[in-house]
Amino acid sequence: MTAGxxxxxxxxxxxxxxxxxxxxALISPxxxxxxxxxxxxxxxxxxxxxxxxxxxxxxxxFTLKNYQEALFxxxxxxxxxxxxxxxxxxxxxxxxxxxxIAWYISFHGGRNKNLWLFLVTIPFLTSYLLRVLSWKVxxxxxxxxxxxxxxxxxxxxxxxxxxxxxxxxxxTLVHSWVAFAILPIYVSLEKIDRSLIEAGRDLGDTALxxxxxxxxxxxxxxxxxxxxxxxxxxxxxxxxxKLVGGKDGVMIATAIQVNFGRAANWPLGAALSVTTxxxxxxxxxxxxxxxxxxxxxxx
Amino acid sequence: MTDEPMIRIEGLSKAYGEFLALDDVxxxxxxxEFFSLLGPSGCGKTTLLRLIAGFNAPTAGTIAIDGxxxxxxxxxxxxxxxxxxxxxxxxxxDVAENVGYGLxxxxxxxxxxxxxxxxxxxMVQLPDLGRRRANxxxxxxxxxxxxxxxLVMRPKVLLLDEPLSALDKKLREEMQAELRALQQQVGITxxxxxxxxxxxxxxxxxxxxxxxxxxxxxxxxxxxxxHPVTRQVADFLGGMNFLDSRILDETGERLTVExxxxxxxxxxxxxxxxAAGGRATVGIRPERLRVLWDDERAEHEITGTVASRAYFGxxxxxxxxxxxxxxxxxxxxxxxxxxxxxxxxxxxxxxYDPDALVLMSDLR
Ligand SMILES: Nc1ncnc2c1ncn2[C@@H]1O[C@H](COP(=O)(O)OP(=O)(O)O)[C@@H](O)[C@H]1O
Ligand SMILES: [Mg+2]
Numbered sequence: 122m123t124a125g126x127x128x129x130x131x132x133x134x135x136x137x138x139x140x141x142x143x144x145x146a147l148i149s150p151x152x153x154x155x156x157x158x159x160x161x162x163x164x165x166x167x168x169x170x171x172x173x174x175x176x177x178x179x180x181x182x183f184t185l186k187n188y189q190e191a192l193f194x195x196x197x198x199x200x201x202x203x204x205x206x207x208x209x210x211x212x213x214x215x216x217x218x219x220x221x222i223a224w225y226i227s228f229h230g231g232r233n234k235n236l237w238l239f240l241v242t243i244p245f246l247t248s249y250l251l252r253v254l255s256w257k258v259x260x261x262x263x264x265x266x267x268x269x270x271x272x273x274x275x276x277x278x279x280x281x282x283x284x285x286x287x288x289x290x291x292x293t294l295v296h297s298w299v300a301f302a303i304l305p306i307y308v309s310l311e312k313i314d315r316s317l318i319e320a321g322r323d324l325g326d327t328a329l330x331x332x333x334x335x336x337x338x339x340x341x342x343x344x345x346x347x348x349x350x351x352x353x354x355x356x357x358x359x360x361x362x363k364l365v366g367g368k369d370g371v372m373i374a375t376a377i378q379v380n381f382g383r384a385a386n387w388p389l390g391a392a393l394s395v396t397t398x399x400x401x402x403x404x405x406x407x408x409x410x411x412x413x414x415x416x417x418x419x420x
Numbered sequence: 421m422t423d424e425p426m427i428r429i430e431g432l433s434k435a436y437g438e439f440l441a442l443d444d445v446x447x448x449x450x451x452x453e454f455f456s457l458l459g460p461s462g463c464g465k466t467t468l469l470r471l472i473a474g475f476n477a478p479t480a481g482t483i484a485i486d487g488x489x490x491x492x493x494x495x496x497x498x499x500x501x502x503x504x505x506x507x508x509x510x511x512x513x514d515v516a517e518n519v520g521y522g523l524x525x526x527x528x529x530x531x532x533x534x535x536x537x538x539x540x541x542x543m544v545q546l547p548d549l550g551r552r553r554a555n556x557x558x559x560x561x562x563x564x565x566x567x568x569x570x571l572v573m574r575p576k577v578l579l580l581d582e583p584l585s586a587l588d589k590k591l592r593e594e595m596q597a598e599l600r601a602l603q604q605q606v607g608i609t610x611x612x613x614x615x616x617x618x619x620x621x622x623x624x625x626x627x628x629x630x631x632x633x634x635x636x637x638x639x640x641x642x643x644x645x646x647h648p649v650t651r652q653v654a655d656f657l658g659g660m661n662f663l664d665s666r667i668l669d670e671t672g673e674r675l676t677v678e679x680x681x682x683x684x685x686x687x688x689x690x691x692x693x694x695a696a697g698g699r700a701t702v703g704i705r706p707e708r709l710r711v712l713w714d715d716e717r718a719e720h721e722i723t724g725t726v727a728s729r730a731y732f733g734x735x736x737x738x739x740x741x742x743x744x745x746x747x748x749x750x751x752x753x754x755x756x757x758x759x760x761x762x763x764x765x766x767x768x769x770x771x772y773d774p775d776a777l778v779l780m781s782d783l784r
Contacts, residue, residue, distance in 0.1 A: 319502075324573065325496045
């Protein structure tokens with residue numbers, strides 16, 4: 122009996138002294154913080170999404186009517202689709218623009234790689250709002266682009282389709298996120314053993330084939346992270362559509378904000394938020410699988 | 421066989437900034453030859469191999485492969501394939517995909533490609549590893565995959581950059597024998613880079629010994645070992661007892677010298693020999709000195725005292741102090757006559773054959 126009792130005690134002491142326990146102890150402050158500030162609000166939002174609200178009183182009986190509204194009201198369906206498609210277009214464009222830059226820095230940056238990376242991050246020394254607003258200055262009716270084109274005689278009256286639509290949102294978001302996409306792609310390119318590229322060339326690859334068959338597949342992890350880093354936050358972006366999107370550029374975050382604010386329908390706002398999260402996760406998963414399949418097909 | 425060599429290199433130099441990694445190298449390699457580039461780390465072996473492969477462009481000089489000038493041709497346009505020092509196995513592909521990598525371009529049928537891949541895997545004696553990836557292979561297996569991947573392309577020249585240096589001793593020796601057998605089987609010209617003199621001697625038809633970006637001597641393994649032209653080459657290829665000597669007479673190809681203890685010798689002049697101040701360096705390999713036991717007699721004998729000894733199991737190395745010589749003579753004896761029983765301080769007699777002594781230039 123005594124022997125039986127000492128074994129678990131010894132085991133628990135051994136566990137307390139293990140690397141695993143030490144690791145947990147080490148991260149526990151941050152872990153608790155993350156749980157408190159991330160998991161808890163999410164739980165609350167999920168709870169709210171199953172309740173209902175009548176003016177200022179919350180009715181805590183379980184209901185699915187918020188989800189019904191979120192999924193089947195045409196206005197919300199359109200907003201979801203627009204948010205997803207804008208964020209997809211932004212992610213694709215951003216990654217397409219970031220890849221050559223990351224590639225250039227990694228393969229031709231020479232001794233100045235760090236300088237190049239620093240230059241890439243310079244726009245981030247200014248505020249996000251300023252950067253978005255500066256696009257207003259560029260794309261506006263009497264903006265830099267229009268006055269420039271008018272002065273050069275290419276157009277005779279200002280183009281009105283530049284600002285206050287989803288294109289303006291895409292342009293602004295791509296600019297906001299491109300540096301965040303460059304970094305993970307750059308890191309994965311840096312990790313590629315250069316002799317692998319030479320081996321490919323030695324076995325007959327042209328420079329382009331080597332890019333497609335060796336560099337691209339081996340930098341895929343960076344491309345996927347870049348894609349997700351851009352896509353996930355842009356789906357729910359609020360500031361950019363508000364400032365440059367106009368009526369045609371409204372995205373789902375605006376509807377969520379309205380429900381939590383003026384419309385005072387927290388449960389519907391919560392259901393819209395949860396649906397956004399689920400949709401984004403599903404889209405992210407599908408994109409990861411899609412990339413994998415794409416790379417497998419070019420072997 | 422034609423007269424045109426497989427590789428003809430003339431006046432090849434490669435500079436990195438101010439630094440000359442390769443300095444005016446000329447050589448020819450015959451078709452089907454097993455040729456080695458031997459030298460200490462940093463002497464320019466990899467640089468030369470990469471110039472042949474087409475990864476870098478020379479600063480000066482030309483390379484012709486199979487009679488065709490290769491100036492301006494990239495690696496993918498040359499009939500050479502390389503086995504990299506770190507093997508460079510593609511981590512995103514499995515074994516068969518690695519081996520078949522270069523075949524994809526040929527647009528063969530799936531069955532034909534699989535057959536060629538299997539043939540190459542058999543050739544390097546790689547057992548069926550299925551869909552295993554590069555990071556799931558042992559060092560020896562990677563080496564075989566790299567070899568198969570290059571051989572499947574049927575190159576005119578196979579370039580190998582220290583392919584065995586990452587393997588442990590036992591596996592390395594096994595692979596050396598396999599590499600030699602493989603080369604004879606496929607008949608492809610091999611150019612091997614190595615810093616291991618035993619590897620170069622054991623595998624090659626000819627060896628180029630390199631120092632500081634230049635070729636010091638290029639010859640068959642036996643010629644190199646027995647008739648090194650400089651002190652530096654002799655030293656790099658194994659132990660050597662160096663003896664100072666005074667030049668007495670010079671007649672065309674031969675030189676007569678007077679050496680302490682070894683007496684008057686008439687020796688062949690090595691290529692490019694230059695005497696300095698009437699003195700010359702003569703050498704004899706440690707294993708060419710033999711211990712005489714009991715009342716055994718030899719025509720040429722030297723007596724000395726054992727100054728130190730080292731036991732290596734199959735052999736014993738002795739340092740023997742001899743009157744009149746500055747440095748003790750080092751000798752290597754196999755242990756079947758009792759050399760392992762010799763103690764420091766023992767008086768011994770040594771026999772040698774005067775033909776075993778060689779004359780060298782004094783370059784260090
Ligand atoms: N890309 C390079 N830039 C500058 N120096 C180099 C470069 N590659 C090689 N070297 C130098 O050239 C010399 C020869 O290198 P290498 O051919 O790799 O020697 P080995 O293969 O014989 O060990 C070394 O001193 C090395 O530092
Ligand atoms: Mg090297």
